[in-house]
Amino acid sequence: MMMSHFTAVLIFAACVSVVFGITQRSETRxxxxxxxxxxxxxxxxxxxASWAMALIKR
Amino acid sequence: xxxxxxxxxxxxEANPRTARAYGVFFAGWVVPGxxxxxxxxxxxxxxxxxxxxxxxxxxxAMGGKVYSPNAGDxxxxxxxxxxxxxxxxxxxxxxxxxxxxxVQIVVAxxxxxxxxxxxxxxxxxxxxxxxxxLGKKR
Numbered sequence: 001m002m003m004s005h006f007t008a009v010l011i012f013a014a015c016v017s018v019v020f021g022i023t024q025r026s027e028t029r030x031x032x033x034x035x036x037x038x039x040x041x042x043x044x045x046x047x048x049a050s051w052a053m054a055l056i057k058r
Numbered sequence: 059x060x061x062x063x064x065x066x067x068x069x070x071e072a073n074p075r076t077a078r079a080y081g082v083f084f085a086g087w088v089v090p091g092x093x094x095x096x097x098x099x100x101x102x103x104x105x106x107x108x109x110x111x112x113x114x115x116x117x118x119a120m121g122g123k124v125y126s127p128n129a130g131d132x133x134x135x136x137x138x139x140x141x142x143x144x145x146x147x148x149x150x151x152x153x154x155x156x157x158x159x160x161v162q163i164v165v166a167x168x169x170x171x172x173x174x175x176x177x178x179x180x181x182x183x184x185x186x187x188x189x190x191x192l193g194k195k196r
Binding site: 001002005008011012014015016018019022023026027 | 120
């Protein structure tokens with residue numbers, strides 16, 4: 001299966017965030033909030049790191 | 059040895075919750091989400107199952123490698139332990155011969171990491187189910 005690197009990041013972030021949310025918090029609301037927080041950090045962190053590497057390469 | 063087994067049995071009899079908690083952990087280790095299902099956390103179990111299976115399947119579909127037991131490179135040994143975190147899926151992949159092809163493209167290398175992380179996530183989820191069974195977590 002061929003997929004773009006960004007699609008791979010989204011799938012990875014979604015799956016990891018779901019498990020992190022479930023395992024690291026006790027209340028349903030806190031699980032959802034923490035899962036979304038992790039997902040955001042994964043995606044934003046990846047985009048930031050990508051831009052940093054692109055700028056370093058220049 | 060016999061004494062420690064007898065002690066463990068006494069402990070299990072004294073606290074059946076502990077013995078059951080190990081069963082919950084084992085079930086969660088073999089089948090993703092099974093530990094949560096045993097604790098009647100249906101949605102959590104379903105989500106853990108979906109997340110681990112999707113990650114593992116995507117890893118294989120991307121051409122990721124499934125590590126076999128080895129005594130070679132340290133990273134290969136760690137990769138094997140990571141894969142073993144999802145014991146049922148790992149056994150299925152090994153029996154079916156999935157993930158045996160050599161990694162030649164970047165996406166396949168990502169796939170290898172997907173498979174390892176799926177195993178590690180499943181291990182975390184199994185420990186979480188164990189904690190629920192012990193009453194440490196709701």
